[in-house]
């Protein structure tokens with residue numbers, strides 16, 4: 001940190017007194033002439049910027065990614081070539097809570113990484129779960145309204161959460177994860193994280209494969225029970241932020257091993273379910289984890305607002321060798337983040353140091369609020385131009401992608417391969433007995449304020465995932481198991497119809 005300076009005003013002139021307002025006489029009113037006082041109050045009034053619409057509560061750290069293995073057959077991205085070491089900034093967050101929310105809430109954790117690569121910034125904006133609640137971009141605003149505050153009471157509402165989650169059966173796998181012991185990590189250091197979506201790689205021969213990103217903690221998985229979390233939240237709402245900061249300060253640098261899963265275009269065509277549906281996972285037994293390198297966090301920010309609050313990540317920021325996929329949920333995100341940040345931080349937010357690329361940026365965007373660099377001086381503002389600058393770089397063009405089918409609003413539930421309960425059932429069957437018990441207890445506790453019709457809807461989904469899961473949840477929640485079995489025979493629409501009103 002730079003040596004702290006003597007006090008000046010906003011344009012560098014010395015401030016004589018920062019304690020006593022200028023008054024007309026020793027007991028008289030303040031005069032307009034106290035311009036330092038006006039400046040100080042006016043600035044203070046504007047110190048709050050809009051919080052992120054979701055993921056508002058978060059913590060950040062710097063580090064690097066070191067590539068230890070060779071995946072150059074899949075991608076030409078320089079950041080992923082063997083031996084590459086790239087600086088990065090990460091921001092961990094909860095999703096539903098506002099900026100002042102407690103860290104140890106039952107929620108998924110956001111994990112946004114900005115890699116400052118030599119080919120520009122690559123942002124991987126993921127979570128600590130391999131899947132997501134929903135899969136169509138239309139449902140995203142509604143998910144957030146359901147998990148955030150009720151419009152009438154201004155309070156969070158378990159009824160709204162569970163009503164929404166159970167009306168969209170694709171939520172089931174993610175809900176099972178969030179209700180499991182992993183729903184409250186002991187720290188950010190003790191959790192895995194994932195890119196979740198299917199992305200693409202292309203190599204120097206312009207051959208494409210589909211890929212998923214995994215970061216597995218080297219600190220081991222550790223979680224908190226509801227009781228432990230409640231006690232911590234009562235004592236220290238910034239518990240996860242403190243844990244991360246303190247570990248880095250004492251030199252105990254957290255590390256994650258980076259892996260990718262790869263699926264060829266041909267495999268994707270023959271896959272037994274939609275490989276671009278974010279609510280599905282690729283089984284590791286079929287698409288094994290391929291080791292890439294090590295991500296280490298080793299430096300704390302110097303200023304929370306400048307570096308963590310003003311950080312802006314977007315899945316739209318990729319570099320040559322890394323691309324998108326037809327995942328309709330990812331496609332929606334490609335627009336949403338930059339748009340949110342133009343509102344939250346302003347159109348020139350990529351000039352803020354934490355967001356700024358380490359390489360020279362020549363985007364030829366001009367003007368706008370808070371343009372704090374030279375604004376490209378007198379260089380032409382248009383292309384094509386006779387000076388031959390701002391020319392596109394066709395050598396990084398992605399390979400073309402074949403598409404098929406008519407343009408239409410397709411409902412994934414109409415896809416005969418779609419099964420919203422298979423992955424949740426597999427997870428249940430993988431769990432040891434004590435984990436199953438915790439999942440059931442957490443679900444029952446979370447659903448305690450929820451009406452019975454919604455509990456029945458969820459119980460029917462549990463049953464469809466695995467009869468044992470359904471039976472144990474039904475019994476623990478005091479539901480009639482025979483009724484659950486009957487409900488599980490209904491189609492989705494019939495189940496919704498049968499559980500719209502509260503039941504005995």
Ligand code: HEM
Nearest residue numbers: 052055091110111112125126127137140196332333336340
């Ligand atoms: C269509 C679906 C989605 C939309 C429209 C969406 C939109 C947004 C928006 C607008 C923000 C706030 C950005 C800002 O103000 O800087 C945000 C934050 C975030 N989102 Fe999403 N999101 C979606 C799905 C997802 C998914 C699937 C993931 C994880 C794979 C994810 C992870 C995150 C994270 C980690 C942040 C916080 C970034 C930070 O730390 O600054 N989101 N999202």
